Amino acid sequence: MDSNPRDVVTSIRVRYAECDPMQVAHHSTYLIWFEAGRADLCRVRGIDYPAMERSGLFLPVVEARCRYIASARYDEVLELTTCILEIKRRTVRFGYRLVRDNQTVAEGETYQMLVDSSGRPRTFPAELFERFQP
Amino acid sequence: MDSNPRDVVTSIRVRYAECDPMQVAHHSTYLIWFEAGRADLCRVRGIDYPAMERSGLFLPVVEARCRYIASARYDEVLELTTCILEIKRRTVRFGYRLVRDNQTVAEGETYQMLVDSSGRPRTFPAELFERFQP
Amino acid sequence: MDSNPRDVVTSIRVRYAECDPMQVAHHSTYLIWFEAGRADLCRVRGIDYPAMERSGLFLPVVEARCRYIASARYDEVLELTTCILEIKRRTVRFGYRLVRDNQTVAEGETYQMLVDSSGRPRTFPAELFERFQP
Amino acid sequence: MDSNPRDVVTSIRVRYAECDPMQVAHHSTYLIWFEAGRADLCRVRGIDYPAMERSGLFLPVVEARCRYIASARYDEVLELTTCILEIKRRTVRFGYRLVRDNQTVAEGETYQMLVDSSGRPRTFPAELFERFQP
Numbered sequence: 174m175d176s177n178p179r180d181v182v183t184s185i186r187v188r189y190a191e192c193d194p195m196q197v198a199h200h201s202t203y204l205i206w207f208e209a210g211r212a213d214l215c216r217v218r219g220i221d222y223p224a225m226e227r228s229g230l231f232l233p234v235v236e237a238r239c240r241y242i243a244s245a246r247y248d249e250v251l252e253l254t255t256c257i258l259e260i261k262r263r264t265v266r267f268g269y270r271l272v273r274d275n276q277t278v279a280e281g282e283t284y285q286m287l288v289d290s291s292g293r294p295r296t297f298p299a300e301l302f303e304r305f306q307p
Numbered sequence: 308m309d310s311n312p313r314d315v316v317t318s319i320r321v322r323y324a325e326c327d328p329m330q331v332a333h334h335s336t337y338l339i340w341f342e343a344g345r346a347d348l349c350r351v352r353g354i355d356y357p358a359m360e361r362s363g364l365f366l367p368v369v370e371a372r373c374r375y376i377a378s379a380r381y382d383e384v385l386e387l388t389t390c391i392l393e394i395k396r397r398t399v400r401f402g403y404r405l406v407r408d409n410q411t412v413a414e415g416e417t418y419q420m421l422v423d424s425s426g427r428p429r430t431f432p433a434e435l436f437e438r439f440q441p
Numbered sequence: 442m443d444s445n446p447r448d449v450v451t452s453i454r455v456r457y458a459e460c461d462p463m464q465v466a467h468h469s470t471y472l473i474w475f476e477a478g479r480a481d482l483c484r485v486r487g488i489d490y491p492a493m494e495r496s497g498l499f500l501p502v503v504e505a506r507c508r509y510i511a512s513a514r515y516d517e518v519l520e521l522t523t524c525i526l527e528i529k530r531r532t533v534r535f536g537y538r539l540v541r542d543n544q545t546v547a548e549g550e551t552y553q554m555l556v557d558s559s560g561r562p563r564t565f566p567a568e569l570f571e572r573f574q575p
Numbered sequence: 576m577d578s579n580p581r582d583v584v585t586s587i588r589v590r591y592a593e594c595d596p597m598q599v600a601h602h603s604t605y606l607i608w609f610e611a612g613r614a615d616l617c618r619v620r621g622i623d624y625p626a627m628e629r630s631g632l633f634l635p636v637v638e639a640r641c642r643y644i645a646s647a648r649y650d651e652v653l654e655l656t657t658c659i660l661e662i663k664r665r666t667v668r669f670g671y672r673l674v675r676d677n678q679t680v681a682e683g684e685t686y687q688m689l690v691d692s693s694g695r696p697r698t699f700p701a702e703l704f705e706r707f708q709p
Contacts, residue, residue, distance in 0.1 A: 189480065190473045193323060194330045194381060194628065200636040201324055201610075204603035205458045212457065212516060223516050226596065234602040238640045244694065247328060248480060248491050292646065323614065324607045328494065334502040335472035339592045342469075346591065346650060357650050360462065368468040372506045378560065382614060382625050426512065461591060462598045462649060469592055515596060 177307070180256040181214040185271075187249045197244035203279055204237055207269045210255035211283075214267075218304045230295060232265070232285045239269075239281035249273055260305045263287050263294045311441070314390040315348040319405075321383045331378035337413055338371055341403045344389030345417075348401075352438045364429060366399070366419045373403075373415035383407055394439045397421050397428045445575065448524040449482040453539075455517045465512035471547055472505055475537045478523030479551075482535075486572045498563060500533070500553045507537075507549035517541055528573045531555050531562045579709070582658040583616040587673075589651050599646035605681055606639055609671045612657035613685075616669075620706045632697060634667070634687045641671075641683035651675055662707045665689050665696045 185206050193199040215222045225231070245251055251273050258266040264286050271278040287295045297305065319340050327333040349356045359365075379385055385407050392400040398420050405412040421429045431439065453474050461467040483490045493499070513519055519541050526534040532554050539546040555563045565573065587608050595601040617624045627633070647653055653675050660668040666688050673680040689697045699707065 186477070186480075188473060189327060189476050190333045190335055192328045194326045194328065195633055195635060196328045197635075199324045200639055201603045201606035204606065205456060208457050208603075209454070212454075216516075223514070231597055233597060233599075233646075234643055236640075236642050237602055238638075240638050241636060244635075246491070248484075320611075320614075322607060323610050329499055329501060331501075334505055335469045335476075338469040338472065339590060342591050343588070346588075350650075357648070365463055367463060367465075367512075368509055370506075370508050371468055372504075374504050375502055378501075380625070382618075457595060458601045458603055460596045462594045462596065464596045467592045 177256055179218070179307070180254050181210065181217045183210045183213045183253040183255065185209065185251045185253050187245050187247050187251065189247050192247045195244075197246055200239070200241055203239050203241070203271065203281060206251075206253055206271065207239075207255070207267070207281055207283060210253045210269055211267055214255045214257070220301065220304050225301075229290045231288050231290070233288060234283050235264075235286050236284040237281070238283075239279055241279050243273070243276055243278045245271070245273065245278050251278060257305055257307045258282065259307065260297070260302065262296050265305050311390055313352070313441070314388050315344065315351045317344045317347045317387040317389065319343065319385045319387050321379050321381050321385065323381050326381045329378075331380055334373065334375055337373050337375070337405065337415060340385075340387055340405065341371075341373075341389070341401070341415055341417060344387045344403055345401055348389045348391070354435065354438050359435075363424045365422050365424070367422060368417045369398075369420050370418040371415070372417075373413055375413050377407070377410055377412045379405070379407065379412050385412060391439055391441045392416065393441065394431070394436060396430050399439050445524055447486070447575070448522050449478065449485045451478045451481045451521045451523065453477065453519045453521050455513050455515050455519065457515050460515045463512075465514055468507070468509055471507050471509070471539065471549060474519075474521055474539065475505075475507075475523070475535070475549055475551060478521045478537055479535055482523045482525070488569065488572050493569075497558045499556050499558070501556060502551045503532075503554050504552040505549070506551075507547055509547050511541070511544055511546045513539070513541065513546050519546060525573055525575045526550065527575065528565070528570060530564050533573050579658055581620070581709070582656050583612065583619050585612045585615045585655045585657065587611065587653045587655050589647050589649050589653065591649050594649045597646075599648055602641070602643055605641050605643070605673065605683060606685075608653075608655055608673065609639075609641075609657070609669070609683055609685060612655045612671055613669055616657045616659070622703065622706050627703075631692045633690050633692070635690060636685045637666075637688050638686040639683070640685075641681055643681050645675070645678055645680045647673070647675065647680050653680060659707055659709045660684065661709065662699070662704060664698050667707050
């Protein structure tokens, strides 16, 4: 994941409820943080995701992957970098890197498909396709 | 909360992700368990809540309260008793008691209002009103 | 909940995973936001809650209450004000008000007890007692 | 994922709080269900995971992957099959398949490492190694 001026950085403070009995953020929480990163990336690139959903276009996750490298603890502040790895006619692939003090905490990817409200695959409208370019 | 033959008992096994660094179930989780109890109560009383929502009737929580009396730990099995405390024209009040081995773990209440899809209060249809009787 | 210079304001952006099929933030999520507000209040007042836990002092919630007044939707930014309502020898009561554009979304309270690692009630050390003053 | 007599089946009812504005179970929830499946698999094979943790051995997830094939909706009952794909000296790989009415909803894997309470890798004790055989 090379740095790209179009990548977006989100600051994440670890919540108590997100931590588990091992005293670290539960591994399912990372997917929720990645989603917050995608929301920020969309906002920065002028993509109004809530409006997309109101117009009947959705981007469900069809595959997710995360590698947990170091632990994240309650009240720590993490830096999440979200990027777009690839866009195709109907799918988009996002990449994530979570860092604390220059140490990589986790890396992940989600693969998402554009669908309508009945779940049928759709082709990205030209303007959206442009905004989702890596 | 006296026992009532129309009360419904739900078995809950505490999940790891539901526990926090104090090694106990996080207090927000109890509201999710209470909701699972309501789902069981509806099912037992012949109320199809998913169908209610599809027909445009919703029961959002307008007030919730929980008293945490003992801790619940990972992998423990709890017994949740859900009852209806009161039904009025547009509102219903549920009560919950969570028990482990005859020890009360928590007690709670939710107060819910019947609304339509734009959030406007609605009056319970006669059949629903009957099914929600304490 | 009158305004107090010692109250703390936290900005909360509603996450997608926090919303439910009614298209609004799930009612259990508010307790997690309130906890984030407490974390900010502690930090601002010089209370290092993670260090408190490492030293064997915990503040579990023994009672929580929330009144849901308006809905919160995905991607909205809410302003959470957290205050201390009361401190006693072993307990502290927090108050919360969640606002969006001058509209109150929710109000809540948590009642918490100082305990040691075996769950026995403890008396607030003098310095902590001072920092938790309303 | 071929069927194996040592695989374990867990019944999962989709909770309301687990569903998102797309009206389907949020993709992060699947990792929590997989964890519930692991808990059941451990129990059936005589592995007391809570006792393992008390004795200072933990199995954090170092990599997770999920492929989402069909949606899961509120109140549906899903069947989760959990299996062990591979055990090595210090790591174990679990596989998951989530099914509803013979339709595969999702498939996933977690890769986990045995560590002590300071996070150092440990070798499986012989008895545990035996119980975690595929």
